[in-house]
Amino acid sequence: MSCHKVLQEKGYRLTPQRMLVIEALHRADGHISAEEIYEQLHSRYPYSNISTVYRTLELLKELNLVTETDFGDGRVRYHVAEKGHHHHLVCHRCGKITDLDESALYPLKDTLLHDYGFEADLRHLAIPGECSECRRKGGQS
Amino acid sequence: MSCHKVLQEKGYRLTPQRMLVIEALHRADGHISAEEIYEQLHSRYPYSNISTVYRTLELLKELNLVTETDFGDGRVRYHVAEKGHHHHLVCHRCGKITDLDESALYPLKDTLLHDYGFEADLRHLAIPGECSECRRKGGQS
DNA sequence: TTAAATGCAAACGCTTTGCAATTGA
DNA sequence: TCAATTGCAAAGCGTTTGCATTTAA
Numbered sequence: 102m103s104c105h106k107v108l109q110e111k112g113y114r115l116t117p118q119r120m121l122v123i124e125a126l127h128r129a130d131g132h133i134s135a136e137e138i139y140e141q142l143h144s145r146y147p148y149s150n151i152s153t154v155y156r157t158l159e160l161l162k163e164l165n166l167v168t169e170t171d172f173g174d175g176r177v178r179y180h181v182a183e184k185g186h187h188h189h190l191v192c193h194r195c196g197k198i199t200d201l202d203e204s205a206l207y208p209l210k211d212t213l214l215h216d217y218g219f220e221a222d223l224r225h226l227a228i229p230g231e232c233s234e235c236r237r238k239g240g241q242s
Numbered sequence: 243m244s245c246h247k248v249l250q251e252k253g254y255r256l257t258p259q260r261m262l263v264i265e266a267l268h269r270a271d272g273h274i275s276a277e278e279i280y281e282q283l284h285s286r287y288p289y290s291n292i293s294t295v296y297r298t299l300e301l302l303k304e305l306n307l308v309t310e311t312d313f314g315d316g317r318v319r320y321h322v323a324e325k326g327h328h329h330h331l332v333c334h335r336c337g338k339i340t341d342l343d344e345s346a347l348y349p350l351k352d353t354l355l356h357d358y359g360f361e362a363d364l365r366h367l368a369i370p371g372e373c374s375e376c377r378r379k380g381g382q383s
Numbered sequence: 384t385t386a387a388a389t390g391c392a393a394a395c396g397c398t399t400t401g402c403a404a405t406t407g408a
Numbered sequence: 409t410c411a412a413t414t415g416c417a418a419a420g421c422g423t424t425t426g427c428a429t430t431t432a433a
Contacts, residue, residue, distance in 0.1 A: 114407050114412060135398080150415045155398065171314050175423095176397060190360045199358065209350050217340065218374030219331045229366065233359030255387060255432050276422080291390045296423065316398090317422060 103183065104166050111164065118142065118149055122157045131198070132170055132178035132189075170225045172198070186224045192232035199232065244324065245307050252305065259283065259290055263298045272339065273311055273319035273330075311366045313339070327365045333373035340373060 104123045108115055125141040126133060135158060139151045158179055161167040167179050172191055188201040206223050213219045245264045249256055266282040267274060276299060280292045299320055302308040308320045313332055329342040347364050354360045 112408095112412095116407070116413065118414075148415070151397095152399075152416085153414060156413080159399095171312065173312050190354065190358060190362070192360075193363065199360065201354075201358070205353060205357070206350070208353075209347070212346060212349075213331065213342075213369070213371070216346070217331060217342070218377065219333075219340065219369075219371050220377055221331070221369050221371035222334065223369070223371075225370065228354070228360075228362050228364070230354070230360050230362035230364075236359065236361055253387095257388065257432070259389075289390070292422095293391085293424075294389060297388080300424095 104161065104181075107164055107166060108160075113160065117146060118153050119157050121145060121149075122154055123161070126161075126167060126179060126181050129180075131200075132172075132180045134176050134178050136176070138179070168224050170227055172227045173229065188223065188226045188228065190232065191227050191229050192235055193229050194231055194235040197232050197234070201228070245302065245322075248305055248307060249301075254301065259287060259294050260298050262286060262290075263295055264302070267302075267308060267320060267322050270321075272341075273313075273321045275317050275319050277317070279320070309365050311368055313368045314370065329364065330368045331373065332368050332370050333376055334370050335372055335376040338373050338375070342369070 104127075105115060105120070108119065113119075121142045122138055125138045128141075129137070135151065135154050138158075139149070139154045142149045142154060158167065161179075162169060166182055168182050168186070170178050170180060170189065172178060172189065186203045188203065188206060190199040190201055192198075203223070206226070210221050210223060213221045245268075246256060246261070249260065254260075262283045263279055266279045269282075270278070276292065276295050279299075280290070280295045283290045283295060299308065302320075303310060307323055309323050309327070311319050311321060311330065313319060313330070327344045329344065329347060331340040331342055333339075344364070347367070351362050351364060354362045
């Protein structure tokens with residue numbers, strides 16, 4: 102877990118709270134919300150506080166150790182950066198989230214760069230739509 | 243302005259508040275937030291209320307007269323559906339929003355459909371990144 | 384006339400902040 | 409030791425809601 106090293110090297114303190122937040126982030130195999138991280142932290146460290154979670158996440162973001170993804174459901178989710186980037190197909194019907202490899206968006210990234218001079222940051226993309234299952238079931242909600 | 247017709251045909255009342263919300267949406271050449279709509283409404287109708295704006299937007303969304311886009315800045319923006327769909331390149335440095343034609347995302351839409359069976363809803367997509375100008379200026383913020 | 388729509392005020396959910404107390408280095 | 413970090417409580421923000429009053433049809 103290089104997160105610990107980075108924090109130490111940069112002179113940040115390795116508090117138990119921070120270590121537990123980092124652990125929770127690593128344990129989550131996908132994306133995890135601040136609230137979910139807090140639940141895990143709080144269960145082992147009853148006096149901890151959610152503002153510590155937010156502050157830790159803020160710090161880890163600045164150090165590029167975690168990335169943030171907005172799934173459009175009113176809360177942001179976090180993901181360990183070193184696990185690599187991937188994108189998300191979010192089904193607006195059943196809520197299922199499908200991971201999409203980074204490479205699937207390379208053509209788009211190229212197009213945007215060449216035609217618009219826009220350097221797209223596709224680390225956090227969530228694409229809404231309807232998943233295969235829900236399409237099969239068809240029909241309106 | 244077919245919004246009015248649709249509302250009437252479906253049996254909804256054409257209140258002055260609703261008409262002003264619709265006007266504001268049409269006047270905005272891009273995307274406009276509830277707050278911005280409310281400012282315009284309030285300046286002509288001092289006793290109006292922002293909850294009316296939200297309720298009207300909710301209704302117009304249900305009727306597919308407006309679409310919603312989340313630019314990731316903590317507030318949602320609205321856009322008249324009949325003006326056609328387009329996407330947005332959002333510069334995280336200067337905040338500039340560049341419109342992107344729907345067709346630019348056709349290849350992606352096809353890929354997602356064929357490879358993942360996912361029917362992407364790309365009406366509301368906002369792609370973060372760095373615009374050409376900021377790239378030219380280069381450097382870290 | 385009357386159901387639909389509004390204004391108001393209060394609440395909501397997620398996130399941020401000020402500040403005094405605590406703690407890792 | 410002492411600045412960095414925390415817990416707590418309160419606020420901040422965009423949005424939603426309950427309810428009595430008003431109003432378009």
